[in-house]
Every structure is written in C-alpha cells, then in structure tokens.
Amino acid sequence: MSINTPVYYKSPQTLIGRFIMKQSIRGGVFWALIIGAYVASKAIGFSKAYPTQISRDKIAANFGSNTGLSALLGRPHGISTVAGYAQWNTIGVVVIILAIWALLLSTKTFRGAEESGRWEILLAGQTTARKAAVNALVGLLATMLIIYVIVAACFVLIGKDQAVNIGVGPALYFALASVIGGALFISVGALTSQFMPTRSRAAGAAATIFGIFFLVRAMADVTTLNWLYYFTPLGWIEKLQPLYKPQPIWLLPLLALILFLSYLSVYLAGRRDMGDSIIAEKTSVKSSNKLLGSPLSASIRLNRGNTLSWIAAVLLVSIFYGLLTKSAAQAFMQTSAVHGVNKLLQTNSSSASILYLGIVFFLLMVLIMSYSASALGRIREEEAQGYLDNYLVRPVSRYKWLSGRILMVFSIIILMGLASSIGTWAGVFSQHSGASFHSIFIAGFNILPPSFLTVGIGAIALGFMPRLTSILAYGAIGWSFLIQMVSSGINLNHWILDTSIVHHIELAPAVSPNWRSNFIILVLGVSLCVIGAIKFNRRDLANE
Amino acid sequence: MDDALIIKNLSKKYGKFFALSSLDLTVKKGEVFGYLGPNGAGKTTTIRAILGLIKPSSGSALVFGVDSQKNKVEAHKKIAYIPGEATFWPGLTGKETLLLLGKIHGKVDLSYQAELVKRFKFDTSKKVRTYSKGNRQKINIIAALMTRADLLIMDEPTTGLDPIMEQAFRQSVLEAKANKQTVFLSSHILEEVEALCDRVGILRAGKLVELGTLSEMRHLSALTVQATFEAAPPKVDHIKGVSDVKIIGHELICQVRGPIAPLLSVLVAAKPKSLLSREPSLEELFLSLYGDKEVRNLDSDNVD
Numbered sequence: 113m114s115i116n117t118p119v120y121y122k123s124p125q126t127l128i129g130r131f132i133m134k135q136s137i138r139g140g141v142f143w144a145l146i147i148g149a150y151v152a153s154k155a156i157g158f159s160k161a162y163p164t165q166i167s168r169d170k171i172a173a174n175f176g177s178n179t180g181l182s183a184l185l186g187r188p189h190g191i192s193t194v195a196g197y198a199q200w201n202t203i204g205v206v207v208i209i210l211a212i213w214a215l216l217l218s219t220k221t222f223r224g225a226e227e228s229g230r231w232e233i234l235l236a237g238q239t240t241a242r243k244a245a246v247n248a249l250v251g252l253l254a255t256m257l258i259i260y261v262i263v264a265a266c267f268v269l270i271g272k273d274q275a276v277n278i279g280v281g282p283a284l285y286f287a288l289a290s291v292i293g294g295a296l297f298i299s300v301g302a303l304t305s306q307f308m309p310t311r312s313r314a315a316g317a318a319a320t321i322f323g324i325f326f327l328v329r330a331m332a333d334v335t336t337l338n339w340l341y342y343f344t345p346l347g348w349i350e351k352l353q354p355l356y357k358p359q360p361i362w363l364l365p366l367l368a369l370i371l372f373l374s375y376l377s378v379y380l381a382g383r384r385d386m387g388d389s390i391i392a393e394k395t396s397v398k399s400s401n402k403l404l405g406s407p408l409s410a411s412i413r414l415n416r417g418n419t420l421s422w423i424a425a426v427l428l429v430s431i432f433y434g435l436l437t438k439s440a441a442q443a444f445m446q447t448s449a450v451h452g453v454n455k456l457l458q459t460n461s462s463s464a465s466i467l468y469l470g471i472v473f474f475l476l477m478v479l480i481m482s483y484s485a486s487a488l489g490r491i492r493e494e495e496a497q498g499y500l501d502n503y504l505v506r507p508v509s510r511y512k513w514l515s516g517r518i519l520m521v522f523s524i525i526i527l528m529g530l531a532s533s534i535g536t537w538a539g540v541f542s543q544h545s546g547a548s549f550h551s552i553f554i555a556g557f558n559i560l561p562p563s564f565l566t567v568g569i570g571a572i573a574l575g576f577m578p579r580l581t582s583i584l585a586y587g588a589i590g591w592s593f594l595i596q597m598v599s600s601g602i603n604l605n606h607w608i609l610d611t612s613i614v615h616h617i618e619l620a621p622a623v624s625p626n627w628r629s630n631f632i633i634l635v636l637g638v639s640l641c642v643i644g645a646i647k648f649n650r651r652d653l654a655n656e
Numbered sequence: 657m658d659d660a661l662i663i664k665n666l667s668k669k670y671g672k673f674f675a676l677s678s679l680d681l682t683v684k685k686g687e688v689f690g691y692l693g694p695n696g697a698g699k700t701t702t703i704r705a706i707l708g709l710i711k712p713s714s715g716s717a718l719v720f721g722v723d724s725q726k727n728k729v730e731a732h733k734k735i736a737y738i739p740g741e742a743t744f745w746p747g748l749t750g751k752e753t754l755l756l757l758g759k760i761h762g763k764v765d766l767s768y769q770a771e772l773v774k775r776f777k778f779d780t781s782k783k784v785r786t787y788s789k790g791n792r793q794k795i796n797i798i799a800a801l802m803t804r805a806d807l808l809i810m811d812e813p814t815t816g817l818d819p820i821m822e823q824a825f826r827q828s829v830l831e832a833k834a835n836k837q838t839v840f841l842s843s844h845i846l847e848e849v850e851a852l853c854d855r856v857g858i859l860r861a862g863k864l865v866e867l868g869t870l871s872e873m874r875h876l877s878a879l880t881v882q883a884t885f886e887a888a889p890p891k892v893d894h895i896k897g898v899s900d901v902k903i904i905g906h907e908l909i910c911q912v913r914g915p916i917a918p919l920l921s922v923l924v925a926a927k928p929k930s931l932l933s934r935e936p937s938l939e940e941l942f943l944s945l946y947g948d949k950e951v952r953n954l955d956s957d958n959v960d
C-alpha cells in the first residue's frame with residue numbers, strides 16, 4: 113500500500129475564527145439591515161413629520177425635558193435638527209438590541225460550545241486554548257465589523273436624503289457609535305463565559321452587567337448626577353454624540369475596555385482547564401428530592417432560576433419607569449409632542465402621565481414577549497439536547513409533556529402581567545402621580561395577548577420546523593417592533609400593519625383596552641399552540 | 657401471549673432512502689435477542705421506531721400485544737430502554753436523576769436499585785456534568801434495570817464501560833433473564849452477544865439478512881479448516897465448496913461449505929503436520945455476512 117501525500121488545508125491557525133464568523137454572519141446581517149431600516153424610518157419620518165424649523169423646535173422643547181424618554185433613550189441633544197433627533201431616538205434602541213444579541217452570541221460561542229463539548233473538538237486541532245479564544249474573539253469581532261459596514265452603508269444612504277442631509281463622515285461615525293456597544297458585549301460575554309460553568313449562567317451574568325450599565329446610565333440621564341456617566345460604558349456611548357457636537361474622545365475608554373476584557377478572557381482561557389470555569393461548580397452536592405416527581409415539576413425545578421430572573425427583570429423595569437411617571441408627564445403637555453407619541457401607540461389620548469404609562473406598558477409588553485420567545489426556545493432546546501428522550505421513552509405522552517410546558521409558560525406570562533402592574537403602580541404611587549391602581553392593573557393584563565400569540569408562533573414552529581423555533585418566535589417580535597416603530601414615522605399599508613402582532617393592542621392606560629381584539633389574539637395564540645402540539649405529537653423527534 | 661415484541665412490516669424512509677425496509681421480527685417472551693448489523697444498518701432506527709420517538713413510514717410494533725405507536729404510554733409501561741449515549745440534565749446529581757427517572761417510569765425495585773448502584777460502583781452524589789462517560793452510561797443502565805420492566809430494549813448499552821463493569825452488566829442481563837424478562841440487545845460487542853443471546857438477527861442496509869439461534873447459524877455457515885505442512889500446502893482452490901483460501905508460509909486456512917470429504921482427501925494426501933477444523937465464531941459469521949471485502953483484503957495485504 114502506498115502512502116498518499118496528505119492534503120494540507122490553508123491556514124489552520126485561523127480556522128476557528130473563520131468558522132465562528134461564518135456561523136454568526138447571517139444573524140449579523142439580519143440585525144444590521146433591521147437597524148438600517150429602523151434608523152431610516154426615524155430620520156426620514158422626523159424630517160417629513162416636522163418639515164419646518166418651528167415645528168422641530170416645538171417638539172424639541174417638549175421631548176427635551178421628558179425624563180421618561182431620557183431614561184430609555186438617553187439625554188437629548190440638539191433634537192431640533194434631524195441629525196440630533198435621529199441620534200437621540202435611535203442609538204439608545206440600537207445599542208440595546210445589538211448588546212443583547214452580542215452577549216447571547218458570545219456566551220453561546222464560548223461557554224455554550226464548551227459545555228456541549230464542541231469546543232474540545234476544535235481545540236484538539238493545531239491550536240491552544242488561548243489561540244482558540246483569540247480566534248473566536250476575532251471571528252465574532254469580524255462579524256461586528258461586517259455589521260458596521262452594512263449599518264454605515266445604510267446611514268450614508270440615509271444621509272444623502274435631501275431632508276435628512278447627514279455627511280459621509282458623520283454617518284460613518286454615527287454607525288460606529290451604534291455598533292461599538294455590540295463589540296463591547298462580545299467581550300463581556302467572552303469574559304463571563306470564562307467565569308461561569310454553563311451557558312445560561314454566563315448569559316445571565318452578561319445580561320446582569322448590561323442591566324447595571326443601563327440603569328446607571330438611565331440614572332445619569334434623569335438626574336443631575338452627571339458623574340454617573342463615567343461609571344457606565346453605555347454612558348460613554350451616549351457621550352459620543354456622533355451627530356450633534358461630537359465627542360469622539362469617548363471612543364478611547366470604550367476601545368480600551370473592549371481590549372482589556374478581551375485580553376482578560378484570553379488570559380483566563382489559557383489558565384483554566386477545558387470545561388472548567390473560574391467560578392467552579394461543586395462536584396459533590398447534597399441531593400434534594402424536591403420537585404422531581406413528574407416531568408412538569410422537574411421542569412419547574414430546572415427552569416426556576418431563569419424564570420425568576422425574568423420576573424425580576426419585569427418587576428425592576430416597571431418600578432423604574434413607574435418612578436419616572438410624574439417628571440415624564442410634565443414634559444408631555446404640548447400637543448405636538450403628544451401627537452408623536454400618540455402615533456407610536458396608535459392612540460389619541462391627552463393626559464400626559466397616562467400617555468407616558470402607555471409607552472411604559474409598550475416596553476413591558478415587548479419584554480414579556482421576549483420571555484415567551486425565550487421560553488419556547490428552551491422547550492425546543494430540551495428536545496434538541498436529548499433530555500426529552502428521557503421522558504418520552506418512559507410512560508409520558510408527548511401531549512402531556514408539551515401542554516404542561518406551555519401552560520407553565522402561560523402562567524408565568526400572567527405572573528409577569530401582575531408583576532408589571534404591581535411594579536409600575538409601586539413606582540407611580542410612591543410619586544403620588546395620578547393614575548389609579550385599577551387602570552394600571554388592567555393595563556398589565558392588557559399587554560399579555562401578544563405574548564400568548566408569540567408562544568403560539570413558537571409552538572407552530574416547534575411542530576412544523578423545530579429547528580427554527582427560536583428564530584421564528586424572536587423574529588415575530590422583531591418584525592412587530594420594527595413595524596410599530598416604522599409606522600410611527602411613515603404611513604404603512606394596513607395589510608403590513610396587520611402582520612404586527614402588537615398592532616391590535618390598544619395600549620392601556622393611554623386608551624381603553626379593546627377586549628374584543630385582545631380575546632381574538634388570545635384565541636389565535638391558543639389555537640396555534642393546539643395545532644403545533646398536534647403536529648409535534650406526530651413528528652419524529654429532532655435531536656441536534 | 658408468548659411474544660414480547662412483534663414487529664410487522666416496519667419501514668422508515670428518510671426522503672427516498674430506506675433506513676429500514678419492511679422488517680418482520682418476533683421476540684419471544686423471556687428470550688434474550690441479539691440485534692446486530694454494521695454501522696448505519698438501521699438498528700437504532702428500529703429501536704426509536706418501536707419506542708415511538710420516530711414515526712415509522714409503515715408497519716407497527718406490538719409490545720405484549722400493545723401497539724407501541726397508537727398507545728405509547730401503555731406500551732412504555734412495559735419497556736425499559738438503555739440508549740448508547742446518555743444526555744441527562746447536567747445540573748442534577750446521579751441520585752436525583754435516578755429518582756426522577758424512576759418516578760416517571762412509575763415502578764422501581766428500590767432494593768435492586770441499591771444493589772445495582774453497588775454492583776456498578778456508581779457514586780450517586782455527583783452532578784451529572786462531572787461524571788465520566790462510562791459513569792454517565794451507568795445511570796442509563798441502572799435506571800432501566802431497576803424498573804424490572806418486562807421488556808428491556810438496549811442499544812449498545814455497554815459503550816464506555818470498562819471490562820469489570822461489562823461483566824457486571826452481563827450478570828445483570830442474566831439476572832433479568834432468570835427473572836423472565838425479555839431482552840432486545842443491539843450491540844457491536846459480539847462476545848457479549850455470544851455470551852448472552854438465545855437468538856440473533858442480523859440487519860444489513862435496513863433489511864434482516866439472518867435470523868436464528870447461534871448454533872443454527874453456525875450450521876448454515878462455513879467450517880474453518882486449518883492445516884500445517886512440512887512443505888508448501890497443496891492447491892485446494894478448485895475443490896467444490898472451498899473458499900477464502902489463505903496461505904501463510906506452510907500453513908493453510910480455508911472455509912468449506914457442504915461436504916468436507918473432497919477437501920480432506922487432498923489435505924491428507926499432502927501429509928499434514930496438524931489439522932484443525934472448527935465452527936466459525938460469531939465474529940467470523942458476522943464478517944462473512946457483512947459485505948466484508950475490505951476486511952479480508954486487509955488481511956491478505958498483511959500476508960503479502
């Protein structure tokens with residue numbers, strides 16, 4: 113037998129990086145285009161809705177002192193110009209989207225792959241733990257770079273619009289300020305992945321860090337404690353102010369922090385054993401028999417940490433924004449400002465604090481919908497990882513298992529509705545600002561139907577295209593959010609509007625709820641669950 | 657009802673590809689049945705279809721008379737399954753996992769469970785995440801055996817076990833047999849199958865190619881004849897029924913099917929120093945049935 117000359121592949125040293133980039137690129141392009149569309153709708157929408165300088169000054173005066181919006185979007189600067197308005201109205205939202213996407217992606221790449229053993233296979237190649245970590249980081253940052261290029265191209269095009277009129281240089285800088293938060297949370301996720309033993313804990317830690325950064329920035333925005341900005345990288349991003357009185361000096365600490373966190377991750381990756389984490393798990397633990405009697409109780413036990421964090425997040429967000437109701441309301445007095453918000457919420461209200469609470473509940477609605485999508489994603493994971501096999505080879509019916517899981521998600525959604533009412537009310541009440549408990553309580557439940565519908569969409573995916581469960585459930589939310597945002601700037605065809613699963617919700621307390629359409633959405637959601645379950649019962653299990 | 661498992665016309669298609677085509681098979685009550693076949697033959701597919709994890713394209717499987725597709729829950733009450741790979745919840749300990757699996761099955765012999773834990777030297781206090789591969793597999797084995805289910809279905813149950821644990825496993829299967837439980841064992845470890853199984857079915861490319869007791873199969877298949885000579889061995893290729901002739905120095909090994917006399921007379925005429933004839937081992941049977949050209953060729957390469 114002759115020995116053949118082996119084939120040598122090109123640059124094995126960078127293989128992991130290229131592989132990881134290839135895996136993340138599709139999601140990256142998707143979000144980049146969403147961001148482009150979002151910014152276009154905001155900038156062009158503003159310039160069309162407020163064509164004269166007088167009308168812009170007027171809305172600026174109103175928004176300018178709106179504490180509630182500041183807490184969400186950051187402090188407004190120069191919002192009587194299209195550029196200033198676009199900057200204020202978009203960067204805050206874009207940073208949130210990209211940061212969360214980035215931290216999920218990064219913890220999945222680092223800790224997720226290590227947990228499942230895939231990382232080990234990569235590491236067996238011509239590489240070391242550190243080189244592999246560098247590779248992975250570079251791969252992820254390369255994806256961010258591509259996002260940057262797409263976003264920048266979109267911004268340059270948007271800037272060319274006569275009414276918007278932003279130069280190429282500022283557009284590129286604007287794109288950088290929008291995307292750099294993503295790069296930051298790639299490195300944060302890489303670092304928490306070194307510390308935490310599981311992917312979900314790594315993601316939880318990174319999300320907590322994001323939450324803290326965000327709240328500190330929001331505090332700085334709504335108080336006079338300007339020094340708080342220095343303590344949160346999200347504050348530094350806000351300070352970049354790409355389109356109005358730019359302060360590019362703030363790029364320096366951001367870049368330094370990204371480099372430092374990346375370096376630290378790589379260093380720690382080399383110091384520890386494969387599969388280990390800095391915060392290690394105890395190997396021998398006291399066993400507890402609690403909640404191990406049935407698949408349903410076991411899933412309560414196995415998901416309780418995750419569920420409690422979601423409920424806590426809803427509670428915190430609602431308290432925080434509830435606290436700001438009074439100061440926000442004072443800024444809403446002028447009708448032209450109210451008009452913009454009314455358009456966003458599809459409402460026609462005039463009471464300022466009630467209108468503001470409408471926005472708060474809109475946000476809470478999106479948050480609870482995100483929980484629904486993530487919960488369905490976890491149900492699918494249980495199948496994909498093979499845990500479900502353990503139940504189904506025993507006397508457990510698929511219907512019973514799936515309906516148990518879905519009913520549990522439904523109950524938690526209801527709990528979250530309750531949490532959002534209680535939290536908001538606690539915030540509002542402590543400020544003695546108007547809105548009655550009754551109306552806030554109703555509002556908390558009024559926002560739930562889209563979450564049930566999200567579960568339904570996830571369940572349909574689980575039945576028919578199990579591998580797309582997460583993508584479709586989150587996709588429905590992203591799409592609806594986008595439609596809602598775009599439609600507040602541009603008039604959309606009502607067929608398109610109807611595809612938004614939040615479009616038919618009348619945002620209480622700003623408007624009185626439409627129980628009829630709520631009921632229809634709820635029934636639709638439940639029906640989709642039933643159809644999904646029937647199909648799920650009949651199909652092959654699809655393990656990864 | 658004497659049959660533990662009746663498989664009728666069971667097929668599974670993936671697109672146009674038949675992973676399993678029209679399988680008919682009956683496993684008697686109390687029997688240990690060996691299910692063999694090369695990689696990708698469709699063994700796991702058969703088992704997952706019996707368990708209802710995948711939906712067969714046609715056919716059915718009856719477990720003690722219960723249709724395992726139409727009435728999964730009832731059928732599963734009689735089944736315990738050992739997969740070849742374990743995916744358990746990484747955050748639970750071994751003890752917690754066994755408790756959960758037992759509760760779900762609904763019936764556990766606790767004293768036998770304790771005995772199995774001891775026999776397999778299984779430390780139940782650790783988190784699943786931290787178990788080695790073999791130790792993780794022990795959870796599968798113990799969880800299935802502790803139920804004393806009427807039908808034990810095993811798919812490469814001893815992957816990852818060390819030789820001592822392999823012995824413990826064989827002992828446990830024999831215990832199950834003594835306890836009148838039925839065992840359906842798919843395995844690549846032929847020694848294990850030879851030691852445990854009453855009957856064997858061999859699957860190839862989705863079709864059953866052999867079925868019977870080991871001695872029946874041996875009977876049907878060729879005899880191995882081995883002879884050593886002072887000088888070069890005689891030519892035997894031309895004799896009817898003789899195949900796979902291998903000559904290593906002064907030694908001759910060949911297979912013979914049917915009457916052995918013509919071969920013997922040629923060999924004896926050449927004055928052999930030693931002459932040996934034996935029935936094929938399961939491994940040899942297996943190799944002769946499995947489109948084994950590559951294996952044989954490798955052997956002759958070594959000889960050349």
Ligand SMILES: Nc1ncnc2c1ncn2[C@@H]1O[C@H](COP(=O)(O)OP(=O)(O)OP(=O)(O)O)[C@@H](O)[C@H]1O
Nearest residue numbers: 670674675676693694695696697698699700701702
């Ligand atoms: N989900 C699937 N989609 C397409 N083909 C599949 C799928 N699952 C199994 N197959 C194919 O069906 C055939 C039988 O696979 P199966 O897992 O049953 O083999 P096996 O006999 O258990 O092999 P092994 O000894 O390697 O475990 C294989 O060719 C496999 O590629």
Ligand SMILES: [Mg+2]
Nearest residue numbers: 699700701811
């Ligand atoms: Mg198999």
